[in-house]
Amino acid sequence: MKLIAFGCGRKYGNSEVFIKTALKAAEAKGIEVEFVRLKDFEMLKCTDCDLFCQKDVYKCPHHQDDTPYLVEKFLDSDGVIIGGPVFSLTPNSIFFTFRDRMFGPKMDVASLWELGREPEEFVKGRFKARPGALISVGGALTENWTSLGIPNMYSATFSAQTDIVDHMNVYGVSDPAEACIKEEWLEKARKLGENVADAMLTGDHRWRGEQEGLCPQCHLNLIQIEPGTTKALCPVCGIYGEMTIEDGAVKINWPDDFEHRRDNRLTPKGKAVHLREIREHMAMYAPDVERAKELLKEIKDYNACELKSPIREAKKAELLAKAAEKKAE
Numbered sequence: 001m002k003l004i005a006f007g008c009g010r011k012y013g014n015s016e017v018f019i020k021t022a023l024k025a026a027e028a029k030g031i032e033v034e035f036v037r038l039k040d041f042e043m044l045k046c047t048d049c050d051l052f053c054q055k056d057v058y059k060c061p062h063h064q065d066d067t068p069y070l071v072e073k074f075l076d077s078d079g080v081i082i083g084g085p086v087f088s089l090t091p092n093s094i095f096f097t098f099r100d101r102m103f104g105p106k107m108d109v110a111s112l113w114e115l116g117r118e119p120e121e122f123v124k125g126r127f128k129a130r131p132g133a134l135i136s137v138g139g140a141l142t143e144n145w146t147s148l149g150i151p152n153m154y155s156a157t158f159s160a161q162t163d164i165v166d167h168m169n170v171y172g173v174s175d176p177a178e179a180c181i182k183e184e185w186l187e188k189a190r191k192l193g194e195n196v197a198d199a200m201l202t203g204d205h206r207w208r209g210e211q212e213g214l215c216p217q218c219h220l221n222l223i224q225i226e227p228g229t230t231k232a233l234c235p236v237c238g239i240y241g242e243m244t245i246e247d248g249a250v251k252i253n254w255p256d257d258f259e260h261r262r263d264n265r266l267t268p269k270g271k272a273v274h275l276r277e278i279r280e281h282m283a284m285y286a287p288d289v290e291r292a293k294e295l296l297k298e299i300k301d302y303n304a305c306e307l308k309s310p311i312r313e314a315k316k317a318e319l320l321a322k323a324a325e326k327k328a329e
């Protein structure tokens, strides 16, 4: 069984220390491990080029970078760890590029299970619900400045139906190598590695983390309240709860019924609701496509305010000069 870890942080940086500590613990349980330091791989930004890459990683205009190789690595794995630093409250931009290029619709189990779509050739036979874990590392001394690290990391797990069995939100670890002296966090990382390994070995993908958290699914405490109601939404999972105040403390009850779990992003059924909405939206918009394209012309023509990339313009000028030189010869 193979566990793959993707690290978004510095080479030998703090998140790498925690990820490798987790991998070592998993390896000690007989799991084969692999580590991808994303900074060492070529991965270009997703350009949202319409529908090609949403279907097949090899049809992406950037398919000659390292992404297809990493997608294959992920598909061949039986478990996954994603880790990286917090930049301005969220994961860093490397993480977001990784998420958008690796996952999304082309990896979405829901469209296969719920909508009966055939898997693309490159994923055939390799869709599975893997156990996984998330490690977010912030330098701030309190959790306050790391609030959107793990919640954002979850967004890379929905499409391939990764079952997160543990996560750790590290804070107060900033300078390179500092992680190596933080025994308490290192111990949590070891436990996290063991938890993923146990989930892989037993097939029991239930939550194994230390804290239950407010949300019963993602085990986080990030709750969105609908103003003027007692409705609480988990913005990560998309499920609803009902808030009450008991003995002066807020309590949230999370009914397991259709009304509250309809948009449950952690299940193929919940994601299928979203897929159907996308189809419905496309059908609703279809009669207006040509009119919208016509109206867009005005925006396209309003371009005097657009700045140009100095680097790209210089390259263009260089190419034109070379072409002119060649013509003159």
Ligand SMILES: Cc1cc2nc3c(=O)[nH]c(=O)nc-3n(C[C@H](O)[C@H](O)[C@H](O)COP(=O)(O)O)c2cc1C
Pocket (backbone or CB within 6 Å): 008, 009, 010, 012, 013, 014, 015, 016, 084, 085, 086, 087, 088, 089, 090, 137, 138, 139, 140, 141, 145, 146, 171, 172, 173, 174, 175, 176
């Ligand atoms: C641009 C930038 C923004 C950062 N913003 C935050 C932040 O909002 N909260 C926080 O706790 N740490 C922040 N940090 C600190 C890093 O999360 C911290 O140094 C971390 O240990 C780096 O992990 P790494 O060694 O794995 O790359 C920031 C660092 C940089 C470079």
